Amino acid sequence: MNPAGRSALQEELTALARGERAAFDPLFRRLWPLLRGFARRLLPADEADDAAQEALLRIFRRASEFDPARDALAWTFGIAAWQVRTHRTNARRRREEGAGALPEREDPAGSPEEQAAAGELAAALERALVELPPGDAATLLAYARGERPDLPGATFRKRVERALGRLRALWRIRHDHF
Amino acid sequence: MTISEISETNLRLAARRAYEVGRLEGALWRGAVAALFALPAFLMCGRTPLSAFCLGGFALVVLAGRIRGVAWEEGAHAGAVAGIAPCLLPALVSKLDPALCAAHVAGVPWPCALGGLIAGAILVLRGRTSAGLPFWAPALAALGFAASLGCIPAGAMGFAGLLIGVLAGGAPALVVRRALS
Numbered sequence: 001m002n003p004a005g006r007s008a009l010q011e012e013l014t015a016l017a018r019g020e021r022a023a024f025d026p027l028f029r030r031l032w033p034l035l036r037g038f039a040r041r042l043l044p045a046d047e048a049d050d051a052a053q054e055a056l057l058r059i060f061r062r063a064s065e066f067d068p069a070r071d072a073l074a075w076t077f078g079i080a081a082w083q084v085r086t087h088r089t090n091a092r093r094r095r096e097e098g099a100g101a102l103p104e105r106e107d108p109a110g111s112p113e114e115q116a117a118a119g120e121l122a123a124a125l126e127r128a129l130v131e132l133p134p135g136d137a138a139t140l141l142a143y144a145r146g147e148r149p150d151l152p153g154a155t156f157r158k159r160v161e162r163a164l165g166r167l168r169a170l171w172r173i174r175h176d177h178f
Numbered sequence: 179m180t181i182s183e184i185s186e187t188n189l190r191l192a193a194r195r196a197y198e199v200g201r202l203e204g205a206l207w208r209g210a211v212a213a214l215f216a217l218p219a220f221l222m223c224g225r226t227p228l229s230a231f232c233l234g235g236f237a238l239v240v241l242a243g244r245i246r247g248v249a250w251e252e253g254a255h256a257g258a259v260a261g262i263a264p265c266l267l268p269a270l271v272s273k274l275d276p277a278l279c280a281a282h283v284a285g286v287p288w289p290c291a292l293g294g295l296i297a298g299a300i301l302v303l304r305g306r307t308s309a310g311l312p313f314w315a316p317a318l319a320a321l322g323f324a325a326s327l328g329c330i331p332a333g334a335m336g337f338a339g340l341l342i343g344v345l346a347g348g349a350p351a352l353v354v355r356r357a358l359s
Contacts, residue, residue, distance in 0.1 A: 019247010061200035
C-alpha cells in the first residue's frame with residue numbers, strides 16, 4: 001500500500017471510530033481488496049475469501065474501538081492475521097474431527113483374502129455334505145438352521161453328534177492339511 | 179448486476195450491520211459504566227423514583243451519545259465527566275459526616291455549589307463551541323442528570339446552588355480559554 005492509501009486508511013478508520021458513518025463506504029472499498037489479497041497470500045483460494053470476509057466483519061465490528069494514535073494498517077492486518085490463523089486452526093480441527101467421526105469401517109465381507117478363504121471353505125463343506133448320507137446331511141442342515149425336527153430332543157442330539165462325527169472323519173480324509 | 183456484485187453488496191450490508199452492532203455493544207458497556215459511577219449517589223442520597231429516573235437518564239444519554247457518535251458522543255462524554263463531581267460530592271459528604279449532610283440538606287447546599295463549580299469549569303474547558311447543539315445538548319443533559327442525582331436530597335436550594343456553582347466555575351474558565359486561544 002502506498003503512503004497516500006495508508007494515510008487515507010488512517011483517516012477513514014479514525015472517522016469511523018468517532019462515529020462518522022460517511023466514512024464507511026470509502027473504508028469498505030479500500031479494505032475489502034486489501035484483506036482479500038492478504039488472505040489469498042496465506043490460504044488456499046477456496047478458503048481465502050471466507051477468511052477475508054470474516055476478517056472484514058470483525059474489523060468493522062471493532063472499528064469503534066480503534067485508537068487513532070495507533071497505525072490503522074497495522075491494526076487492520078493484526079486483526080486479519082489473527083482471523084486467518086483462527087480460520088486455519090478451525091479448518092484443521094474440522095478435518096481432524098471429520099477423520100475421527102468416520103472410523104475405519106470393518107467390511108462385513110472381510111478382506112479379499114478372507115473372502116476367498118471363506119468361499120473355499122463353504123465349497124468344501126458343501127462337497128462334504130453331499131458325500132455324507134442324506135439323513136446326516138439333513139440333520140446337520142436342520143441343526144445349523146436352528147430347526148428342530150419332530151423328534152425327541154435326546155434322539156435329535158444323538159443324531160447331530162453322530163452326523164458331526166462322520167463329517168469330521170470325512171473332512172480329515174479329504175482335507176488333511178486343515 | 180453480476181453475482182460478484184451481489185455478494186459484495188451483501189458483504190457491505192453485513193459489514194455495516196457488524197459496525198452498528200459493535201457500536202451498540204460499546205454503548206451498552208459505556209452506559210453500564212456510567213450508571214456504575216453514579217450508583218453511589220443513588221444509594222447514599224435517597225433512593226427515590228426521581229433519583230432512579232436521573233440514574234437511568236444519565237446512563238441513557240451516555241449510551242445514546244456513543245451510538246450516535248461524533249459531537250453527540252463528545253458532548254455526552256464531557257457532560258458525564260463534568261457531572262461526576264456534583265453527583266458524588268454530596269453523597270461523599272453524607273457518608274463521611276452525617277452532620278454536614280444535614281447542614282447541606284437544611285441550610286446552605288455547599289457540596290452542590292462546589293460540585294457545580296468544578297463541573298462548570300470542566301465543561302467549559304472540554305467544550306467545543308463550534309459543535310453547537312449536537313455537542314451541548316447531550317453535554318448539558320448528562321451533566322443535569324448526574325448532578326441532579328447528587329443534589330436531589332437538598333431540594334430546590336440544592337439545584338440553585340448547583341446552578342450558581344456551574345456559572346461561577348464556567349465563567350472564569352471561559353475567560354481563560356478565550357485568552358489562551
